[in-house]
Amino acid sequence: xxxxxxxxxxxxxxxxxxxxxxxxxALSAGLAFAAEPATAPATVGPQELIQxxxxxxxxxxxxxxxxxxxxxxxxxFTGLAGANTYSTSPIFNGKTxxxxxxxxxxxxxxxxxxxxxxxxxxxxxxxxxxxxSHNMAMLxxxxxxxxxxxxxxxxxxxxxxxxxxxxxxxxxxxxxxxxNPDTQAQAAWLASHNxxxxxxxxxxxxxxxxxFTGSDSQxxxxxxxxxxxxxxxxxxxxxxxxAGTDFLMNNLREQLTQGAVGWDMEISLGExxxxxVDPSQTWPDTxxxxxxxxxxxxxxxxxxxxxxxxxxxxxxxxxxxxxSADPVLQMRSAAYAISFGKRLSGQ
Numbered sequence: 274x275x276x277x278x279x280x281x282x283x284x285x286x287x288x289x290x291x292x293x294x295x296x297x298x299a300l301s302a303g304l305a306f307a308a309e310p311a312t313a314p315a316t317v318g319p320q321e322l323i324q325x326x327x328x329x330x331x332x333x334x335x336x337x338x339x340x341x342x343x344x345x346x347x348x349x350f351t352g353l354a355g356a357n358t359y360s361t362s363p364i365f366n367g368k369t370x371x372x373x374x375x376x377x378x379x380x381x382x383x384x385x386x387x388x389x390x391x392x393x394x395x396x397x398x399x400x401x402x403x404x405x406s407h408n409m410a411m412l413x414x415x416x417x418x419x420x421x422x423x424x425x426x427x428x429x430x431x432x433x434x435x436x437x438x439x440x441x442x443x444x445x446x447x448x449x450x451x452x453n454p455d456t457q458a459q460a461a462w463l464a465s466h467n468x469x470x471x472x473x474x475x476x477x478x479x480x481x482x483x484x485f486t487g488s489d490s491q492x493x494x495x496x497x498x499x500x501x502x503x504x505x506x507x508x509x510x511x512x513x514x515x516a517g518t519d520f521l522m523n524n525l526r527e528q529l530t531q532g533a534v535g536w537d538m539e540i541s542l543g544e545x546x547x548x549x550v551d552p553s554q555t556w557p558d559t560x561x562x563x564x565x566x567x568x569x570x571x572x573x574x575x576x577x578x579x580x581x582x583x584x585x586x587x588x589x590x591x592x593x594x595x596x597s598a599d600p601v602l603q604m605r606s607a608a609y610a611i612s613f614g615k616r617l618s619g620q
Contacts, residue, residue, distance in 0.1 A: 317426040319607035323615075325429045329441075330381030335581075335619045338612040340394045342385050343377030344522055345580035348533070348570035350399045356565040359493060359540065360485035362593030364399050364407045365565060373398045374570055375580045376472040376521070379412075387521040388513055390463050395477040395499065396585035397568070407594070410587040410605070411477035411499065413469070414462050417552035420455040422604045428456050455553040467507045471524035473534040473570075474506035481587070482549045482597040485540070494543035494597070496556060499536040499568060503528075526573055538566035550599045584613040 326338040333341060350372040352365030364370060377394040378385050393413040398406050419425035431446040450456045469475040479497040486492050508516060517523075528534050541560040548554045574580075586609045588596045596602055 317423040319604060319611055322422060322426050322429075322604070322608050323611050325426050325433075326381045329429055329432045329434075332620075333381070333383050335616055336383050337377075337616060338381055339608075340375075340377035340379060340396075341381045341383040343375050343394070343580070345574040345578070346374040346376065346525075346570040347572045347574075347579070348372050348374055348568060350397065351567050351569075353565055353567065357488045359487045359495070359563060359565060360593040361488055362407065362485075362591045363401050363405070364591060365593070370402075371400045372568065373400070373580065373583060374568075375583070375585060376525070378521070386518045388468070388516055388518070390468065392459070392463070393468070393472065393475055393477075393521065395472070395475075396587075398583055398585060401591070405591055406589060407591045408585050408587050408589045409479060409497075410585050411479050413475050413477055414459050414466075415478040415480065415498075415555050416458050416462065417480045417601055418456055418459040419453070419601070420551045420553045421600045424453050424455060425601065427453070455551070458553055458555070467510065467513055468521075470506040470508055470512075470520070471528055472521045473525045473528045474501050474503065476500050476505055477536070480552045481599050481602040482543065482547075482552075483590075484595040484597065486593050486595070494547070494549055495540040496543065497538055497540045497565075499538050502535040502537060502567075522573070529571070529573060533569040533571045535567060535569040537564050538568060539564050549597045552599055552601050581616065584609055586610070 323338050330338075330341065337343075348371075349369045350364060351369045352367050354367060356365035356367070359365070375394075375396045377396070378387060378389065379391040379394065380389075395411050395413075397409040399408075400406055417425070419428055428446070428449055431449045432441045434440055435442055450460065477499040482494050482496055484492055485495050525534065539562050541556055541562050543549070543556060543560065547556045547560070586606050587602065588606045590596065
């Protein structure tokens with residue numbers, strides 16, 4: 274069973290001596306990062322990835338390096354009848370479990386406007402009676418912006434502001450996308466899908482592949498999606514232009530005055546040709562889909578304090594669910610741990 278205290282102790286031993294140094298390096302590394310060529314390096318480490326986030330958005334002490342703007346909510350997660358056929362995880366045992374939910378805006382700026390055409394996030398930590406937790410982390414796009422951490426880091430580097438203008442150079446981003454075609458799908462999707470009216474009217478996608486082992490002992494590769502039970506509500510261009518800075522949270526609060534806000538969790542069953550390790554690739558819509566759970570939230574915390582001490586590492590799962598070898602998914606554990614340590618230590 275995962276133990277948060279032991280995990281943070283390991284984090285402290287491995288990283289605390291480097292946290293302040295890495296922050297200073299990030300602040301001074303913008304020019305070096307901006308000079309990177311259009312092609313991505315072969316590998317990148319979690320510390321370098323965090324430094325890139327800091328170079329793009331600045332260092333905001335005590336705040337997450339990615340998905341910095343967000344807030345916490347409380348609710349319940351219930352596995353549906355028959356869900357254990359697909360996974361024996363206790364989250365699918367038909368009982369209702371308390372869940373902490375964090376809704377967020379992509380990027381490292383805690384003051385970003387909700388009108389930005391970027392991905393939104395929904396992260397879950399499901400609490401079980403025996404003290405275990407099961408995490409999920411999702412995006413409002415069905416794909417990740419790159420096939421692996423190195424390509425993703427290279428893409429982020431094109432967003433580092435030019436010291437002369439204080440803004441990133443769009444030509445660098447365009448050249449990088451042209452040289453790395455896997456970075457194009459999410460950008461095209463965002464350009465053709467306006468943001469939703471509320472966090473509660475948004476669909477969220479588990480962009481990584483996991484393996485479910487069911488009560489029939491069969492191992493299946495899956496991806497999942499959370500679809501709002503009240504339906505999606507996308508903003509028109511005019512509505513988006515006048516929506517304001519914090520409409521996603523404000524409109525979710527409005528929804529909650531009418532009662533709980535819910536989503537259906539549906540898994541897609543992958544086939545042999547479906548990628549297990551490239552989150553920039555989507556699976557065909559023709560794949561078999563099965564509803565396995567219901568998520569409902571009943572209260573929201575505008576100041577995010579209830580989530581400050583939560584590390585939503587998506588590799589922290591229960592028996593019956595196994596993470597794939599997707600390198601982006603695997604990188605998340607180390608990157609989240611570094612960000613978590615900086616946040617808790619006020620850096």
